[in-house]
Ligand SMILES: Nc1ncnc2c1ncn2[C@@H]1O[C@H](COP(=O)(O)OP(=O)(O)O)[C@@H](O)[C@H]1O
């Protein structure tokens with residue numbers, strides 16, 4: 001959209017004789033402002049094209065840049081509250097459903113299968129009139145211009161034009177009304193509800209928490225843990241969120257936050273428990289990806305300070321960042337160890353913040369990261385115990401249908417079949433899914449299948465490991481040869497040697513693999529974080 005050019009001479013003439021505001025009087029400020037939006041390029045929109053719709057002389061406007069968290073919220077709200085539905089014709093389809101918290105006409109919440117919000121409508125380019133009802137119930141008319149400005153520029157996502165929104169309210173000095181409107185949208189998008197939770201991801205580039213989706217939470221009871229472990233954790237959180245505790249922290253000047261470390265086997269329910277806790281305690285889930293190559297110390301601190309209210313900040317696979325000696329594992333990452341510690345200490349972050357760190361390898365973490373005060377409670381997730389086997393059996397074959405002794409019989413039968421072998425709760429869940437049409441008695445009789453599945457997986461793993469070792473050996477060979485003929489041979493040989501000493505087979509580099517067993521109940525973040533890294 002072209003804007004009215006601003007002749008620099010015109011400013012000088014109209015503002016003051018020597019081109020500056022050396023005599024700022026009410027009169028010349030008024031005169032200057034009177035011309036904004038009608039004559040000069042100092043208006044953030046093409047004033048001429050808006051004159052038929054708005055009395056710019058008697059309006060207040062506020063620009064919302066496209067990178068911020070309020071941008072999609074306003075687009076969604078406007079689309080759902082247009083003043084005259086029939087008149088408007090410019091919309092944009094929002095396939096990710098990340099627009100905002102509105103139950104809109106185009107993609108309203110579904111009754112069943114609520115996992116995905118589906119598509120929704122955002123308001124498109126152009127000028128729109130809409131209404132806003134504030135918390136007192138009063139309705140106000142506002143206007144919104146969505147515009148693109150300037151020439152396309154090349155970005156990582158292709159050629160884009162700069163885009164923004166301009167909100168208008170009739171009358172002068174109405175900025176508080178516009179601010180209250182945006183505040184209300186942000187607050188609504190962060191509102192929590194028992195049994196559902198909203199997932200946010202930190203947008204590293206634009207530095208804000210991007211709202212991804214609202215998900216129905218799994219019940220806390222559906223995550224089967226040793227009862228003592230779960231009781232200890234829920235008591236701890238109950239205690240932390242109580243008013244007395246908040247007062248205590250406040251009185252003693254201690255930052256009011258609590259951090260948990262969930263550590264142990266993959267597929268033992270760490271991510272599932274985080275989701276269940278979010279639902280149970282009506283908290284938002286904020287996933288941080290500290291391994292992102294653009295995640296700096298400042299960005300991490302901003303993420304913690306800016307977390308939506310009532311949230312749990314989750315740092316999954318915290319071992320992926322630094323080893324026990326604080327060496328960086330992700331070469332591209334600008335994050336420092338002390339930056340990570342500072343963020344976790346959460347100085348200046350919202351009061352009452354809960355952090356959950358997860359790892360499959362607690363022994364690989366530097367002790368400073370998980371010392372008392374920084375991590376308040378360590379929760380172990382181990383192989384399935386007899387108690388968990390029986391409880392999971394009960395969950396899939398509810399007590400009302402079977403004798404109370406039957407779950408114990410199942411646990412005994414399974415433990416007998418397993419012998420020394422270990423089974424994860426994820427593998428156990430998989431077994432119960434395969435047995436969903438069986439009777440309880442059949443599920444007990446079939447426990448041999450659990451062992452068969454474990455052995456099959458072990459075989460597959462063995463083959464994979466052997467292939468990996470072969471590949472590393474080949475790579476080592478190639479490197480060795482290249483080293484002999486190349487100028488940097490000395491360094492390469494030295495590397496190969498230390499790899500051989502430490503690796504105990506193949507002479508390659510140590511490989512650190514994160515395996516995520518995902519039975520289908522996990523969130524996006526769980527699925528997208530499968531990664532494999534090499535460390536020297
Ligand atoms: N303790 C458990 N109770 C109930 N379900 C579990 C448990 N452990 C694993 N699962 C199931 O296994 C799958 C993977 O679990 P997840 O929570 O992602 O494990 P982790 O985060 O420890 O790797 C999920 O579908 C989950 O429902």
Ligand SMILES: [Mg+2]
Pocket residue numbers: 270271272316358516526
């Ligand atoms: Mg997990």
